[in-house]
Amino acid sequence: LREKFGCPGSRLGQSNPAARICVLYDVMNHLAIKGLFQPYAESEEKVVLDVLEGLELSPSLLLFDRGYPSYWLMYCLINRQTHFVMRVPSNANRTVKAFIESDLSDITVDIYPSYKSLAKLKQMGIWISQTTPLKIRYVKVMLDTGEVEVLATNLYDSSLYTIADLKKVYFMRWGIETFYGYVKEELQLGQFSGIRDICIRQDFAANLFLFNLQSLIEKQCEPYIEQVCKTRIYKYKVNKNISWASMKYGVVKLFLFRNTNSVLMELQHLFEKHLVPIRPGRKFPRARKGRPNCKNYTLTNYKRAL
CATH class of the missing domain: 3.90.350.10 (Transposase Inhibitor Protein From Tn5; Chain A, domain 1)
Incomplete structure (x- = not known):
């Protein structure tokens, strides 16, 4: 490597x-x-x-x-x-x-x-x-x-x-930075399934596929979220960290079962159950965390969902 x-x-x-x-x-x-x-x-x-x-x-x-x-x-x-x-x-x-x-x-x-x-x-x-x-x-x-x-x-x-x-x-363009944050922290891009070149490249491609699939399912949740927001103070969005966990086994079912529509609808309902409020104007100072030189590991600011 x-x-x-x-x-x-x-x-x-x-x-x-x-x-x-x-x-x-x-x-x-x-x-x-x-x-x-x-x-x-x-x-x-x-x-x-x-x-x-x-x-x-x-x-x-x-x-x-x-x-x-x-x-x-x-x-x-x-x-x-x-x-x-x-x-x-x-x-x-x-x-x-x-x-x-x-x-x-x-x-x-x-x-x-x-x-x-x-x-x-x-x-x-x-x-x-x-x-x-x-x-x-x-x-x-x-x-x-x-x-x-x-x-x-x-x-x-x-x-x-x-x-x-x-x-x-x-x-x-800030959306590009948040994208890298999602794949590197929440999707744990740096935690590879093997140490060969082909394994690492496959894991990278799988992460992009998983991210896009999550985005597409989240898009399908928008009508439900709009209905929910009518009775709440804040606007809401899907909790991405939990949605990754929901997809952990759901993605495997997409490749195993013929009736993929039922699997996608199941994932959509799971997404809709876990929403978080969008609080405008929230800003936090950037905290730089120390990283030891002996080993690479994923830095997270929340409990791991995967």
Whole structure:
């Protein structure tokens, strides 16, 4: 596994094998569209095109955090007629630095490739010159903390796509972080059933399948939840931690019995029995827990359901 995936650095010497996962996630429907299990040394930026390969992206809007923005990636997305919104680091380039220091909140400029982007595009078989412009729109968004973030997009029409719209859309990217939280903590992604490469990859694919199945069944519970909320103060949602436990044996029945409809209805009724209130405005400071260097284990903030 060390040879296959690599290891992160450790002050105690050679550490345990580690891998990097990259998932294309639908934040509107809460579904994992495609996921890759990559060696630890592979960067997110490097594997993103592998995740997007073979997919029809023209009607979609892709959201990226600040680890992704680069000329070559934007160039590839624009040429595929794909819209995107990316958070840009404050020190990304001179244009971004000047934009932050200015009084402007919305600009559209031409950017040019760095030598790194030229080399990356050349490696992909795309030959352009250093004077090839790329039209990018930058906007400033103000967070509740007073911090200013810069977003880059190819949605150029400021009257149709306002700064408030882009801020709202980018905030939806938080659903990607909660997705990783679910698969890593509640679904116990790091607890593999074997130590061979094929076992680990199968467990990863099974986790994505289980997550999507749970999302689809939860979607079916919405009419019932809407009826329940009419007589309650708060809005409610399915308790995901308990729903995983409900599916522990139900998923096996789906592959054993022909009458899968009855199994799915049984799971839906179990989901509807365990609801939790949605309390708006709740915020908690991020607590960083210590992790020993000798062994990987799952950190949970609640009682395990699996």
